[in-house]
Amino acid sequence: MAAIKKGQSKFGGMMRVSPLKPGLRGSQNWMAAQMRAAKHSPKAFMRFVLKIIGTFGFLIFIALWLGGYLPAIRQNMDAWKVDRLMAAGFVVEQVDVMGEGRLNERDIRIAAQIQRGTYFFGVDLDAARDRTESLPWVEKAVVRRLWPNRIVVQVVETTPYALWQHEGVLHLLADSGQPIIPVSEAISIPLGLKTYVGADAPADARNIEASLAPHQEIWTRVESLVRFPSGRWDLHLRNETIVQLPAENVDIALRKLASLDRETFILSREVGSIDLRLPDRIGLKAKTADALQST
Structure with missing residues (x-):
C-alpha cells in the first residue's frame, strides 16, 4: 500500500489545514509557559495575574465603549462624588451681597442665581459675575467662594457723570x-x-x-x-x-x-x-x- 505523502489526504487530495490552528496553538503554548513560570516564581505569578486582570479590564472597557455606556457611567460617578461631598458639608449655606447702594440687593441675588443648599464647588462664578454685571447700575462685579460654605457677590456701582x-x-x-x-x-x-x-x-x-x-x-x-x-x-x-x-x-x-x-x-x-x-x-x-x- 502506497505511503501517504505529507500534505496529502488518504483520498489523494491535498490536506486542508485550518488557519486558526497555528494561532491557537501559539496561544496555548504561551499560556502554558506563563503558568509554568508562575509555579516557580511569586513575581512571575503576580505578573501573570495582573496580565489576566488587565486583559479582562481592557475587554470590558471596549465592550462598554462600543455599547455607549461610558457617558452614563461617568455621569453616575460624578453624581455620586457630588452627593458624597455635599454630605460632607460642601454646601452653600450663605450668600452675601456687598457694595449695593442705588441697587436693590434682591435684584443682585436674582441676577447671580446662587441658591442656598447647592453644591459649593458647583457654582459657576464666571456666569454669576456676568449676569450681575448685566444689571444697569453695576460697573463691575466680583463673585468668589469663602471657605467653607459662603459665596460673596461684591459689586461696584456705576457713578453717573x-x-x-x-x-x-x-x-x-x-x-x-x-x-x-x-x-x-x-x-x-x-x-x-x-x-x-x-x-x-x-x-x-x-x-x-x-x-x-x-x-x-x-x-x-x-x-x-x-x-x-x-x-x-x-x-x-x-x-x-x-x-x-x-x-x-x-x-x-x-x-x-x-x-x-x-x-x-x-x-x-x-x-x-x-x-x-x-x-x-x-x-x-x-x-x-x-x-x-x-x-
Whole structure:
C-alpha cells in the first residue's frame, strides 16, 4: 500500500489545514509557559495575574465603549462624588451681597442665581459675575467662594457723570458713555450733572469736554450741551445764553470766547446768543423779552 505523502489526504487530495490552528496553538503554548513560570516564581505569578486582570479590564472597557455606556457611567460617578461631598458639608449655606447702594440687593441675588443648599464647588462664578454685571447700575462685579460654605457677590456701582436727553427721554449717563437708566426710574440724581442732548452726544461728549477743559471759566457756566447732526455743538449756559460753536476749529473759537470774556465780561451780560461759527467774526444777539423776564 502506497505511503501517504505529507500534505496529502488518504483520498489523494491535498490536506486542508485550518488557519486558526497555528494561532491557537501559539496561544496555548504561551499560556502554558506563563503558568509554568508562575509555579516557580511569586513575581512571575503576580505578573501573570495582573496580565489576566488587565486583559479582562481592557475587554470590558471596549465592550462598554462600543455599547455607549461610558457617558452614563461617568455621569453616575460624578453624581455620586457630588452627593458624597455635599454630605460632607460642601454646601452653600450663605450668600452675601456687598457694595449695593442705588441697587436693590434682591435684584443682585436674582441676577447671580446662587441658591442656598447647592453644591459649593458647583457654582459657576464666571456666569454669576456676568449676569450681575448685566444689571444697569453695576460697573463691575466680583463673585468668589469663602471657605467653607459662603459665596460673596461684591459689586461696584456705576457713578453717573451726566444726563442724556434723547427723543424726549432723559437718561442717566455712565462715564463710559452708556446710558444707565431713565431718570424717571432713578431713586436719586446727583446734583450738578451736565445735560447732553442729541443722538450722538454721548459718543462725542469726551471730545467737547477735552476742548473745554482749559477754559474752566466757560465750563463752569455750562448747563447743557446740544450736538447737531453736522457735528457741531451749542453750549447752553446757566444764565440762558447760548454759545454756538463751529463744527471745526473748536479750540480756536473757545480761546477767542475766553479772551473776549476777560476783556468785556461777555458771559456775565444779558446776551441771548454768541455765534462763533464764522472764523472772522463774532455774532451777538440780545435776549428776548421773555428770557429777560425769566432771569
